[in-house]
Amino acid sequence: MTEQHFISSLERALRSLPVPQRDDIINRYRTHFAEARLQGRSEEEIAHALGDPRTLARSFRATYYMQQIEQPPEGQKVHTVLFHMLRVVLLICTILIFNFVIMLWPVVLVAALLTLTWIAVLIFVAGTFLFALGLIMGAFKALVLGSIYVKLTLIFYSLAAASGGILLLGVLYFLTRGFLLNMLRYVHANIQMVKPRAVGEQA
DSSP: OHHHHHHHHHHHHHSSSSHHHHHHHHHHHHHHHHHHTTTTOHHHHHHHHHOOOOHHHHHHHHHHHHHHHOOOOTTOOHHHHHHHHHHHHHHHHHHHHHOOGGGGHHHHHHHHHHHOOOHHHHHHHHHHHHHHHHHHTTTOSSSSOOOOHHHHHHHEEEHHHHHHHHHHHHHHHHHHHHHHHHHHHHHHHOOOOOOOOTTTTOO
Protein backbone atom coordinates (compact mmCIF):
# COMPACT_ATOMS: atom_id res chain seq x y z
CA MET A 1 0.00 0.00 0.00
CA THR A 2 1.38 3.41 -0.97
CA GLU A 3 1.29 6.48 1.25
CA GLN A 4 -1.44 8.07 -0.86
CA HIS A 5 -3.61 4.96 -0.63
CA PHE A 6 -3.03 4.70 3.14
CA ILE A 7 -3.80 8.39 3.77
CA SER A 8 -6.87 8.35 1.52
CA SER A 9 -8.29 5.28 3.28
CA LEU A 10 -7.57 6.79 6.69
CA GLU A 11 -9.16 10.11 5.73
CA ARG A 12 -12.32 8.44 4.42
CA ALA A 13 -12.66 6.38 7.59
CA LEU A 14 -12.22 9.51 9.76
CA ARG A 15 -14.82 11.63 7.94
CA SER A 16 -17.22 11.51 10.92
CA LEU A 17 -14.70 13.36 13.12
CA PRO A 18 -14.56 17.17 13.31
CA VAL A 19 -12.15 18.71 10.79
CA PRO A 20 -9.49 19.89 13.32
CA GLN A 21 -9.15 16.42 14.89
CA ARG A 22 -9.17 14.72 11.49
CA ASP A 23 -6.51 17.07 10.08
CA ASP A 24 -4.27 16.56 13.14
CA ILE A 25 -4.36 12.78 12.67
CA ILE A 26 -3.74 12.95 8.91
CA ASN A 27 -0.86 15.41 9.31
CA ARG A 28 0.77 13.24 11.96
CA TYR A 29 0.68 10.20 9.66
CA ARG A 30 2.05 12.20 6.74
CA THR A 31 4.94 13.27 8.99
CA HIS A 32 5.46 9.68 10.08
CA PHE A 33 5.74 8.54 6.46
CA ALA A 34 8.21 11.35 5.66
CA GLU A 35 10.43 10.56 8.66
CA ALA A 36 10.39 6.82 7.93
CA ARG A 37 11.34 7.44 4.28
CA LEU A 38 14.39 9.40 5.45
CA GLN A 39 15.45 6.24 7.30
CA GLY A 40 15.39 4.32 4.01
CA ARG A 41 12.07 2.53 4.41
CA SER A 42 9.69 2.13 1.48
CA GLU A 43 6.09 3.35 1.56
CA GLU A 44 4.86 -0.26 1.48
CA GLU A 45 6.99 -1.16 4.51
CA ILE A 46 5.76 1.86 6.44
CA ALA A 47 2.10 1.19 5.62
CA HIS A 48 2.46 -2.49 6.54
CA ALA A 49 4.03 -1.57 9.89
CA LEU A 50 1.23 0.87 10.68
CA GLY A 51 -1.52 -1.62 9.89
CA ASP A 52 -5.00 -1.27 8.43
CA PRO A 53 -5.96 2.45 8.22
CA ARG A 54 -9.64 1.56 8.75
CA THR A 55 -8.83 -0.14 12.05
CA LEU A 56 -6.72 2.84 13.10
CA ALA A 57 -9.58 5.18 12.21
CA ARG A 58 -12.04 3.16 14.30
CA SER A 59 -9.70 3.40 17.25
CA PHE A 60 -9.28 7.17 16.83
CA ARG A 61 -13.05 7.61 16.53
CA ALA A 62 -13.66 5.54 19.66
CA THR A 63 -11.05 7.61 21.50
CA TYR A 64 -12.70 10.85 20.36
CA TYR A 65 -16.17 9.75 21.50
CA MET A 66 -14.69 8.59 24.81
CA GLN A 67 -13.22 12.06 25.30
CA GLN A 68 -16.68 13.51 24.70
CA ILE A 69 -17.94 11.28 27.51
CA GLU A 70 -15.13 12.10 29.96
CA GLN A 71 -14.98 15.82 29.16
CA PRO A 72 -18.37 16.69 27.71
CA PRO A 73 -18.75 20.06 25.96
CA GLU A 74 -20.87 22.60 27.77
CA GLY A 75 -24.54 21.91 27.20
CA GLN A 76 -24.12 18.30 26.10
CA LYS A 77 -27.27 16.35 26.95
CA VAL A 78 -27.44 13.05 28.81
CA HIS A 79 -28.82 11.15 25.82
CA THR A 80 -25.82 12.35 23.76
CA VAL A 81 -23.44 10.84 26.35
CA LEU A 82 -25.33 7.53 26.18
CA PHE A 83 -25.21 7.67 22.37
CA HIS A 84 -21.43 8.22 22.49
CA MET A 85 -21.12 5.21 24.82
CA LEU A 86 -23.04 3.06 22.33
CA ARG A 87 -20.79 4.31 19.52
CA VAL A 88 -17.66 3.38 21.48
CA VAL A 89 -19.01 -0.12 22.21
CA LEU A 90 -19.85 -0.70 18.53
CA LEU A 91 -16.47 0.60 17.34
CA ILE A 92 -14.58 -1.56 19.84
CA CYS A 93 -16.59 -4.64 18.81
CA THR A 94 -15.87 -3.88 15.15
CA ILE A 95 -12.13 -3.62 15.89
CA LEU A 96 -12.21 -6.89 17.81
CA ILE A 97 -14.11 -8.71 15.03
CA PHE A 98 -11.41 -7.93 12.48
CA ASN A 99 -8.32 -8.01 14.70
CA PHE A 100 -8.75 -9.72 18.07
CA VAL A 101 -11.55 -12.29 17.66
CA ILE A 102 -10.53 -14.14 20.82
CA MET A 103 -11.53 -11.07 22.89
CA LEU A 104 -14.80 -10.44 21.05
CA TRP A 105 -17.21 -12.71 22.92
CA PRO A 106 -16.22 -11.67 26.46
CA VAL A 107 -16.62 -8.03 25.40
CA VAL A 108 -19.99 -8.71 23.74
CA LEU A 109 -21.16 -10.55 26.87
CA VAL A 110 -20.16 -7.73 29.23
CA ALA A 111 -21.61 -5.11 26.88
CA ALA A 112 -24.90 -7.04 26.66
CA LEU A 113 -25.11 -7.38 30.46
CA LEU A 114 -24.44 -3.68 30.92
CA THR A 115 -27.03 -2.77 28.28
CA LEU A 116 -29.71 -5.01 29.81
CA THR A 117 -28.94 -3.60 33.26
CA TRP A 118 -29.27 -0.03 31.92
CA ILE A 119 -32.65 -0.89 30.38
CA ALA A 120 -33.92 -2.66 33.50
CA VAL A 121 -32.90 0.16 35.85
CA LEU A 122 -34.34 2.85 33.56
CA ILE A 123 -37.66 0.97 33.41
CA PHE A 124 -37.61 0.55 37.19
CA VAL A 125 -36.92 4.25 37.82
CA ALA A 126 -39.57 5.36 35.32
CA GLY A 127 -42.13 2.88 36.70
CA THR A 128 -41.69 3.79 40.36
CA PHE A 129 -41.68 7.51 39.59
CA LEU A 130 -44.86 7.25 37.50
CA PHE A 131 -46.51 5.16 40.21
CA ALA A 132 -45.72 7.81 42.82
CA LEU A 133 -46.94 10.54 40.47
CA GLY A 134 -50.14 8.58 39.87
CA LEU A 135 -50.74 8.32 43.62
CA ILE A 136 -50.19 12.05 44.04
CA MET A 137 -52.56 12.88 41.15
CA GLY A 138 -55.18 10.43 42.40
CA ALA A 139 -54.99 8.15 39.38
CA PHE A 140 -55.52 4.98 41.43
CA LYS A 141 -58.96 5.68 42.87
CA ALA A 142 -59.99 2.07 42.35
CA LEU A 143 -57.12 0.98 44.60
CA VAL A 144 -58.21 0.68 48.24
CA LEU A 145 -55.53 2.54 50.18
CA GLY A 146 -57.22 2.49 53.57
CA SER A 147 -56.12 5.95 54.74
CA ILE A 148 -54.07 8.98 53.78
CA TYR A 149 -51.17 7.57 55.80
CA VAL A 150 -51.06 4.45 53.62
CA LYS A 151 -51.11 6.64 50.52
CA LEU A 152 -48.29 8.84 51.82
CA THR A 153 -46.29 5.76 52.77
CA LEU A 154 -46.64 4.33 49.28
CA ILE A 155 -45.62 7.67 47.76
CA PHE A 156 -42.58 7.86 50.06
CA TYR A 157 -41.41 4.34 49.27
CA SER A 158 -42.01 4.82 45.54
CA LEU A 159 -39.93 8.01 45.47
CA ALA A 160 -37.26 6.37 47.63
CA ALA A 161 -37.09 3.43 45.22
CA ALA A 162 -36.85 5.80 42.25
CA SER A 163 -34.05 7.71 44.00
CA GLY A 164 -32.23 4.45 44.65
CA GLY A 165 -32.60 3.59 40.98
CA ILE A 166 -31.11 6.96 40.01
CA LEU A 167 -28.12 6.30 42.27
CA LEU A 168 -27.74 2.90 40.62
CA LEU A 169 -27.73 4.63 37.23
CA GLY A 170 -24.80 6.72 38.46
CA VAL A 171 -22.94 3.57 39.48
CA LEU A 172 -23.74 2.00 36.09
CA TYR A 173 -22.38 5.08 34.33
CA PHE A 174 -19.00 4.78 36.07
CA LEU A 175 -18.90 1.00 35.52
CA THR A 176 -19.66 1.45 31.82
CA ARG A 177 -17.10 4.23 31.46
CA GLY A 178 -14.45 2.12 33.19
CA PHE A 179 -15.21 -0.84 30.96
CA LEU A 180 -14.91 1.28 27.81
CA LEU A 181 -11.68 2.94 28.98
CA ASN A 182 -10.06 -0.43 29.70
CA MET A 183 -11.12 -1.80 26.32
CA LEU A 184 -9.69 1.27 24.58
CA ARG A 185 -6.41 0.79 26.45
CA TYR A 186 -6.33 -2.83 25.26
CA VAL A 187 -7.01 -1.80 21.66
CA HIS A 188 -4.36 0.94 21.77
CA ALA A 189 -1.82 -1.47 23.25
CA ASN A 190 -2.33 -3.85 20.33
CA ILE A 191 -2.56 -1.38 17.44
CA GLN A 192 0.34 0.69 16.12
CA MET A 193 -1.05 4.22 16.45
CA VAL A 194 0.69 7.49 15.68
CA LYS A 195 -0.80 9.77 18.28
CA PRO A 196 -2.07 13.13 17.02
CA ARG A 197 -1.18 16.32 18.88
CA ALA A 198 -3.93 18.35 20.40
CA VAL A 199 -5.05 21.25 18.21
CA GLY A 200 -2.64 24.14 18.63
CA GLU A 201 0.08 22.08 20.33
CA GLN A 202 3.58 22.94 19.27
CA ALA A 203 5.84 20.33 17.69
